[in-house]
Amino acid sequence: MKYNEFLKILSAFKEEFSRESLFENRDKIRVKKDSSVTKNLERIFDTTLVISNKKGFQAMTMRDLSREAGLSMGALYSYFSSKEVLLTMLQHHGRSITKNILERQIKIEKEPADKLITAIKIHLYLSEAMQPWFYFSYMEARNLSEQEQTRAIESELYTERIFEEILQEGEIAGVFQSGNHQLTAGIIKAMLQDWYLKRWKYAKRNISVERYAEYLTGMIEAFCLSPGN
Amino acid sequence: MKYNEFLKILSAFKEEFSRESLFENRDKIRVKKDSSVTKNLERIFDTTLVISNKKGFQAMTMRDLSREAGLSMGALYSYFSSKEVLLTMLQHHGRSITKNILERQIKIEKEPADKLITAIKIHLYLSEAMQPWFYFSYMEARNLSEQEQTRAIESELYTERIFEEILQEGEIAGVFQSGNHQLTAGIIKAMLQDWYLKRWKYAKRNISVERYAEYLTGMIEAFCLSPGN
DNA sequence: GTCTATACACAGATAGAC
DNA sequence: GTCTATCTGTGTATAGAC
Numbered sequence: 001m002k003y004n005e006f007l008k009i010l011s012a013f014k015e016e017f018s019r020e021s022l023f024e025n026r027d028k029i030r031v032k033k034d035s036s037v038t039k040n041l042e043r044i045f046d047t048t049l050v051i052s053n054k055k056g057f058q059a060m061t062m063r064d065l066s067r068e069a070g071l072s073m074g075a076l077y078s079y080f081s082s083k084e085v086l087l088t089m090l091q092h093h094g095r096s097i098t099k100n101i102l103e104r105q106i107k108i109e110k111e112p113a114d115k116l117i118t119a120i121k122i123h124l125y126l127s128e129a130m131q132p133w134f135y136f137s138y139m140e141a142r143n144l145s146e147q148e149q150t151r152a153i154e155s156e157l158y159t160e161r162i163f164e165e166i167l168q169e170g171e172i173a174g175v176f177q178s179g180n181h182q183l184t185a186g187i188i189k190a191m192l193q194d195w196y197l198k199r200w201k202y203a204k205r206n207i208s209v210e211r212y213a214e215y216l217t218g219m220i221e222a223f224c225l226s227p228g229n
Numbered sequence: 230m231k232y233n234e235f236l237k238i239l240s241a242f243k244e245e246f247s248r249e250s251l252f253e254n255r256d257k258i259r260v261k262k263d264s265s266v267t268k269n270l271e272r273i274f275d276t277t278l279v280i281s282n283k284k285g286f287q288a289m290t291m292r293d294l295s296r297e298a299g300l301s302m303g304a305l306y307s308y309f310s311s312k313e314v315l316l317t318m319l320q321h322h323g324r325s326i327t328k329n330i331l332e333r334q335i336k337i338e339k340e341p342a343d344k345l346i347t348a349i350k351i352h353l354y355l356s357e358a359m360q361p362w363f364y365f366s367y368m369e370a371r372n373l374s375e376q377e378q379t380r381a382i383e384s385e386l387y388t389e390r391i392f393e394e395i396l397q398e399g400e401i402a403g404v405f406q407s408g409n410h411q412l413t414a415g416i417i418k419a420m421l422q423d424w425y426l427k428r429w430k431y432a433k434r435n436i437s438v439e440r441y442a443e444y445l446t447g448m449i450e451a452f453c454l455s456p457g458n
Numbered sequence: 459g460t461c462t463a464t465a466c467a468c469a470g471a472t473a474g475a476c
Numbered sequence: 477g478t479c480t481a482t483c484t485g486t487g488t489a490t491a492g493a494c
Binding site for chain 3: 061062073082083
C-alpha cells in the first residue's frame with residue numbers, strides 16, 4: 001500500500017469515528033453544544049501538541065495554550081477540569097484511533113509474511129500521519145498519573161504482542177525462522193519508533209516514509225524469513 | 230568482551246579522567262575547595278538524574294533537589310548559577326566520557342566486522358553502566374538552549390557516523406554488502422537507544438545486556454555481511 | 459561554604475459579568 | 477459559552493547570618 005492510499009483510509013475512518021472518538025470524554029466536558037465541542041476541542045488538542053512538542057507539556061502554561069488556541073483561560077477550563085485531565089484526554093484520543101486502524105488493517109491479510117509487512121507499514125504510516133501525537137505520547141508518558149501510565153504501558157506492549165504473534169504464527173507455518181520472537185518484536189518496535197521520534201533527521205536526509213518502510217521490511221525479512229522463502 | 234571486563238575499563242578510565250571531567254566546568258563554580266566540589270557535585274549530578282528521570286527535569290524543583298541531595302538551596306547555588314546551567318553541565322559531563330571511551334575502544338579493532346561488533350557492544354555497555362545519564366540526555370534534549378541543542382544533535386550524528394564509516398569501510402573490503410549505510414547506521418542507533426530507553430521492559434523480561442548485544446549483532450550481521458562471510 | 463529566611467514572578471484555577 | 481479579573485500556591489533565585 002502507498003502512503004496516499006492510507007491517508008484516504010485514515011480520513012474516512014476519522015470521519016466515521018469522529019463522534020465516538022472526540023466524544024469519548026464527553027461526560028468530562030461542561031460545554032453542552034456539540035458543535036462548539038468538535039470545533040474547539042480539536043483546536044485545543046492540536047495546539048497542545050504543537051506547544052508541548054516544542055518545549056514539553058509541563059513547560060507549556062495554560063496562558064500559552066490560551067493565547068495560541070485563541071480561547072480565554074475561562075473558556076479552556078470549560079473543556080477540561082485540569083491540565084492533567086487535558087493530558088489524559090489527549091492520550092486516550094490518539095490511542096483509540098491507533099488501535100482501531102491497526103487492527104482493522106492487519107485483519108485483511110492472511111499470510112504471516114504479508115501480515116508482518118502490513119503491520120510495519122501501517123504503523124509507520126499512522127505515525128507519519130499523526131506524528132505530533134505519537135511523539136507527544138512517547139515523551140509525556142512519565143507525566144501521566146500512575147493509572148494512566150499503566151494504560152500507556154499496556155498499549156505499548158499490546159502493539160509489540162501483535163508483532164510477536166505474527167512471528168510465532170509464521171514460524172509454525174514454516175515461513176519464518178525460529179528465534180526469540182519477543183525480542184525481535186521489541187526491536188521492530190524500536191525501529192518503528194525511530195521514525196516519529198527522529199523525524200527531523202529523516203526529513204533532512206530526504207527519506208520518505210515509503211523508503212523507510214521498504215528498507216525496514218528488507219532488514220526484517222533478511223533476519224526472519226526461512227531460507228528459500 | 231564481557232560486561233564485567235568493560236566495567237573495569239570504565240572505572241579505570243573514570244579514575245584517570247575524573248579531574249578533567251568533573252572540573253570541566255570549574256570556572257562556573259563559585260566554591261573554591263576542590264574536595265568540596267568532587268564530593269558535592271557528583272552527589273548533585275546523581276540526584277538530579279534520579280529525580281529528573283522520574284518526573285522530568287522541568288518538573289524537578291530546586292527544593293526537591295535540595296532535599297534529596299542533602300544540601301541547602303543556598304549551597305546548591307554555589308555550584309551553579311541557574312537551573313539551566315546545571316542542565317548544561319550535566320550534559321557536557323556525560324558526553325565527554327561517552328565520546329572518549331567509544332573512540333578509545335574502537336581504535337583497538339582492525340577488521341571492519343570486528344569494529345562493528347565492538348562499536349555496538351561498547352555503546353550498549355556504556356549505556357548500561359550510565360543508563361540514568363543516557364536516558365536523561367535523550368529525554369531532556371529539547372529543554373536545552375539553542376546552542377546546547379546543536380551540540381547534542383552533533384553528538385548524536387557523530388555516533389551515527391562512526392557506524393556509517395565502519396559499514397563503508399567494510400563494503401570496500403568486501404565483507405559487507407552494499408546498501409544505504411547512513412540509513413543502516415541510523416537503524417542501528419535506534420536499536421542501541423531502545424536498550425536504555427526501555428530498560429524497565431528488558432529488566433522485566435530478564436534480558437541481560439550481553440544477551441541483547443548478541444541478538445542485535447546477529448541481526449545486523451544477517452543484514453550486512455556479504456554472503457560467504 | 460553552608461545555612462535560613464525571604465523576595466518576586468508566574469503558575470493553575472475560578473468567580474462572576476456579559 | 478466565553479470573557480476579564482483575581483485568588484492562592486509554588487517556582488527560582490538571592491541576601492545576609494553563621
